[in-house]
Amino acid sequence: MHDILDLDRRGLPGAFVATVEFEQAAEAQGNALGFHPFRLYVEHPIQDRTEDEMRAIADAAFPSVLESLVDVKPSG
Incomplete structure (x- = not known):
């Protein structure tokens, strides 16, 4: 959270x-810092996942993360 706050600043x-x-x-750390960036939560645990399972989790999360980072303008 501190790293994202630093980026935001x-x-x-x-x-x-x-x-x-x-x-x-x-949530508690965000409240303490007064900072609530975009947050995305994926399933737990991940440490024992196969490479294919991790790729599937990342692929599912990527569009939401990307959208939160860029100003998406509708085409046309």
Whole structure:
């Protein structure tokens, strides 16, 4: 969270990605810092996942993370 806050202060976009196990801790830290960046929670645990399983988790999360980092303008 501190790293994303530092990026924000520099005018750079950031996003917080963690497993659902850390949802309450992230909320508490955000409250303490007065900072609530985009947060995305993925399934837990991830440490024993295969490469293919991790890729599937990342592929599912990527569009939301990307959208949070860029100013998406509709084409046309």
